[in-house]
Amino acid sequence: MSTAEVYDYIVIGAGVQGSFTAYQLVKRKKKTLLLEQFTLPHTRGSSHGQTRMIRKAYDQNFYTHMMDEGYELWAQLEREAGVKLFRRTGLLVMGPENSRSYLDFKSTLEKNKIPMVVLTPDNFNQHIPNVILADGDGALVDTTAGVLYADRALKVAQGQFHKLGGVIKDQEKVTDIKPGLTVTVSTSAGVYQAKGLVITAGAWANELLAHVNLHLPLEVMRINVCYWKEKVPDSYHVNKRFPCFLLTEGEEAKDHIYGLPSNEYPGLMKICYHYGSETDPDQRDKKTDCADIDILRRYIARYLPGVIPEPAVVESCMYTLTPDRHFVVDRHPAYGNIVIGTGFSGHGFKFGPVIGKLLCELSLGEVPSYDLSPFQISRFQTMKSSL
Structure with missing residues (x-):
């Protein structure tokens, strides 16, 4: 040997x-x-994949604290390599305004003095076009957030x-x-x-x-990474300053829906459900579960009027989850x-x-x-x- x-x-x-x-x-x-x-x-x-979300908006203080330095280290790497790795878009957080999850996001941003804008039903559409705010939902924007080129x-x-x-x-x-x-x-x-x-x-x-x-x-989960076509090109594009978004539908992270503006695929928005089906990492492509896609179809049809509620591209990724x-x-x-x-x-x-x-x-x-x-x-x- x-x-x-x-x-x-x-x-x-x-x-x-x-x-x-x-x-x-x-x-x-x-x-x-x-x-x-x-x-x-x-x-x-x-x-893998072209984009990820970067944000300070979290419902736990320790993650927000870590991301203060996270932004600095990403910027340092950009300078060292001379390559652009981040694009600021802001992050729109929406959810039932009295739910624990939404209030925790808001409270963490306030406590840590993270720049944010709280929106009301009256001014929502002036700031966020082509999105319908559900009745009873609150909305805020973490203005530091954006897209990482993964x-x-x-x-x-x-x-x-x-x-x-x-x-x-x-x-x-x-x-x-x-x-x-x-x-x-x-x-x-x-x-x-x-x-x-x-x-x-x-x-x-x-x-x-x-x-x-x-x-x-x-627990290893296979996640469907879905891209959805804009009815009018560039309605939700990163260049039009459309933000990333996070919908805190329920009290658990697995109920969240998140999206990124169209960028990596021309005319397609990345909108995903933050949950999937358990899988063996070596066999993940043998079994697909589309329950999450049905949830996304219903959400998009109701709240994103400028998006065709049928996925144009579905890729996959894995989450390795702790309890x-x-x-x-x-x-x-x-x-x-x-x-x-x-x-x-x-x-x-x-x-x-x-x-x-x-x-x-x-x-x-x-x-x-x-x-x-x-x-x-x-x-x-x-x-x-x-x-």
Whole structure:
């Protein structure tokens, strides 16, 4: 058997979180290997696609706090690479005005002094054309929000990592992980060793964690990513300053509908339901569930008069969900030199630079920049005992 290649750190999974973690490590002068099981770029995980939403509007303070720095880190990467990664559009948040979910969004923005505009039924259409505000719904705009160019951002993060001396190896599926003072990672093509390992494998996280005797309560969902045709071209276009939007229909995140202005496909708006059907990540295209598309058809027919209520393009993506829909950012309970970032629950892309920084800090044994108690693995044991 050939001698193992030795690195300071190995990161498994070259999605947005793994790519930014590897980038942060190499910026700290650490010899870093980024491993990916598929050929890059690929559409098999959760980080592909042309656009994602970026926002400070959240119903929890800790996410809003993290996004303050998130915006700064995205802007820093734009400057370093000389590439535009973000477009400001604002985010329209709508929902039953007395519902807990809508009020939590409003309260978090107010508490954190995030620039916002509260709209009324009287002035709504002056600000937001071609949308009908439902009776009893409140509406506000997080004016800091916008569109992230996701594929471009991922390519830039990997490019900067490589430019700083990082090593990326794709088409290498991890077959074994041996923990210890030195971690040994075996793949379909080689054997590597490092003093620290970061696992950011998305939907495949538990498959890898089984090698280190850990199982997390993660649910993998296939999400339909739907694009809908404008009746009049450019009615909802990013250039016309049409905002992203989030409809907080019920009390749970899974009831949310979200949309982005037409941009990536000419004349098509991206409008999706924030939920899907459970799937095996390796078999996700064998089974499709269209219940969410029926919900979206009804919503669009009623509230978006300028959109044809039939999807023109349907793609797919995966969410890796935790029971509370908060992230996992923590060290392995038994092996302090194995760090885990997973369970980003369909809202993690915008946090990529911050999560990368946090996973880097955990790997280096530093005090993390934020309170990570909402993201600790131990919370699942607490939840389990309270059920």
